[in-house]
Amino acid sequence: MSELRRQFEERLGQLGVPVVLPAELEAMLTGKVFVSEHAVCKPWAARATCADPREADVTVTGCDALVAETGSVALLSAPVETRLSTLMAPLNVVVGGERQLVADMELVFEQFAGRLRPGAAAACLTFVTGPSRTTDIEKTLIFGVHGPKKLVFVFAEDGG
Amino acid sequence: MMPMPVLEEKRRAALARALGQTLQKRAQAVAEMPEWEAMRQRAHDIRAGAMDRLFEHLDAFERAAAANGIRVHHAATAEDACQCVIQIARRLGVTRAVKSKSMVTEEIHLNHAMEAAGIRPIETDLGEFIAQLKGDPPFHLTAPVVHLTRDEVGKVLAVKLGVPFTNDPAKLTMIAREVLRREFLDARLGISGANFLVAETGSIVLVTNEGNGRMVTTLPNPQGPRVNVAITGIEKVVPTLRDAAHLLRMLARSSAGARLTAYTTFIQGPRARSSGEEPSGPDEVHVVLVDNGRRGMLRDARLREALFCIRCGACSNICPVYHRAGGHAYQSVYNGPIGAVWSAALWDTEQAAALPFASSLCGACADVCPVKIDIHHAMLWQRNLATLRGRVPAWQRWAWRLWRMGMERAALYRAGSRLARVLLPQVVLNRLARPWTSKRDLPPLAAKTFHELWKEEA
Structure with a gap:
């Protein structure tokens, strides 16, 4: 396992995000399942039972980069659904490839400089770092206040 | 000076516990970084550079944002800013708007102005939602209801929403999720603040742990048109994406002891770009750049550092005065040490001028500040200003004489x-x-x- 991957997985562990094997994912795809059109999500396309991420119980989505320093998943808005598919459902599964790993946020900016250039920019770049959470009531940590209560990560088998 | 109402004993103990917990998490996150002092200096230098050439950076931001289809508005005063939002809402024909947490909207009293114009603003940050239901101003820069017990929160929700009473934070949070999810799916106008503006790319940077900031800027309503308005101070601009990345690290570690906030979003324009139709996102993005007294702060060499503030709230968490008096005692939108400086700088009133006096000048705030603002010396200077400008009440002048x-x-x-x-x-x-x-x-x-x-x- 590469050092970047080791650090990334360690960070996910600290954020309460399990890293599961593709085979283990099967059991999690219950209820209304939305699967995004990312190429890495193809293996689960047949499991989709819901076309609208607003109504889904589970969303499966790809991503554009993985940040080892913070355990973040980066998504650029695209014709493929990336915003609602990582925001609306109680359970969000992100599929990423080891090849997408970078050390820090600055390297994501370098890699996608062309899609951040004024006049040609993607509408939105989001770094997702763990599930939705709040500590507003007596500093008690509660997950899923608006977005996913649980985030799960899967390494694509072909390396993404 | 106006008398400051102090905090009751039991509430003071609960507040000290909550603030102490946050400080402890922060200390752990800082200890992880042996080069923390160098990181603070770099953050300070980034903010100093941004303020040295503020208007150049703002022009660059405006050009880049416009190239991406973001509409940039300038508001010299709080009233201009409110009117700008109200006009967007009227043109869109909406009577409600979802809002994520934004201190600038508190500063300009946007909610009040919107209500007066017949548009209902709905606060969606859990703490702000509870504060809005209760009718309270936010108690803390990053934790608006840190002073309330779970029982009190339970009572507010039971009374205002008509739900059965519970004091379980998880259940209370799920009640809020359900209520606010309906609002998100229904809203066509989303109002947010901005943590940073990036000059080189025209990006509006927004951090949110709960995800409400993403909801407000994405607007999941299946029916359009959907409009996102970001309201922010002119001082929030930074030159480059690299600068923003560094400050985001400092912000997450200093405010909550995290490596990064759960959701960090760079908003760069409306959806449906030349590269192809995007299935979600706003049809229009506006940014309102608010001055409201900031140019005055920029001109005073001893106050301009206050503009470096990234609103992490660490100075409140550590301040002995804040611990004992609490956020509401300041009777100002901006409270705590940096809030005292901002209030006295923005508002030329006896009430605001009194706040820099409510400090022991111990300097704990300056020591903890992730961008190294010399907060207590700014307060000392403001005491001078208050005396020079005759903002000290007559009875006090006579007493000193x-x-x-x-x-x-x-x-x-x-x-x-x-x-x-x-x-x-x-x-x-x-x-x-x-x-x-x-x-x-x-x-x-x-x-x-x-x-x-x-x-x-x-």
Whole structure:
């Protein structure tokens, strides 16, 4: 396992995000399942039972980069659904490839400089770092206040 | 000066626990970074560079944002900013808007202006949602209801939403999720703040742990058109994406002890770009750049550092005065040490001018600040300004004059301190020190003066 991957997985562990094997994912795809059109999500396309991420119980989505320093998943808005598919459902599964790993946020900016250039920019770049959470009531940590209560990560088998 | 209402004893203990917990998490996150001091210096230098050429960076931001289809508005005053939002809402024909947490919207009293214009603003940050239901201003920069117990939150939701009472934070959070999810799916106008603006790319950077900031800027309503308005101060601009990345690290670690906030979003324009139709996102993105007194701060070399603030709230968490008095005692939108500086700089009132005096000048705020703002020296300067501008109340000027006379003449001092023992029994002292003495007594004056005791001993 590469050092970047080791650090990334360690960070996910600290954020309460399990890293599961593709085979283990099967059991999690219950209820209304939305699967995004990312190429890495193809293996689960047949499991989709819901076309609208607003109504889904589970969303499966790809991503554009993985940040080892913070355990973040980066998504650029695209014709493929990336915003609602990582925001609306109680359970969000992100599929990423080891090849997408970078050390820090600055390297994501370098890699996608062309899609951040004024006049040609993607509408939105989001770094997702763990599930939705709040500590507003007596500093008690509660997950899923608006977005996913649980985030799960899967390494694509072909390396993404 | 206006009297500051103080916090009750039990609430003070609960607040100290909550703030202490946050500070402890912060300390762990800082300890992980052996080069923390160098990181603070770099953050300071980034913010200093941004303020040195603020208007150049703002122009660059505006050009880049416009190239991405973001509409940029300038608001010289709070009223201009509110009117700008109200006009967007009217053109869109909406009567409600979802809002994510934004101190600038508190500063300009946007909610009040919107309500007066018949548009209902719905706060969606859990803490702000509870504060709005209760009718309270936010208590803390990053934790708006840190002063409330779970029982009190439970009561607010039970009374205002008509749900069965519970004091379980998880259940209370799920009640809010359900109510606010309906609002998100229904809203066509989303109002957010901005943590940073990036000059080189025209990006609006927004951080949110709960995800409400993403909801408000994505607007999941299947029916359009959907509009996102970001309202922010002109000082939020930074030159590059690299600068933003560094400050985001400092912000997450300093405010919550995290490596990064759960959701960090760079908004760069409306959806449906030339590269292809995007299935979600706003149809229009506006940014309102608010001045409202910031140019004045920029011109004063001893106050401009306050503009470096990234609103992490760490100075409140560590401040001995904030611990004892609490956020509402400041009677200002911006509270805590940096809030005192901002309030006195933005608002030329006796009330605001009093806030820099409510400090022990211990400097803990400056030590903890992730962008190294010399907060307590700014307060010291503002005390000077308050005196020079005559913002100190007349009774206080006379009291100091009297004190000075006594201190300069030994005989007068001795006579005065003997006279005070006759004229100022404890009951009179208590009355003079109201309302501070509403919950406690001032200690009575000793029966004999120090000089008298000294003579007796000799």
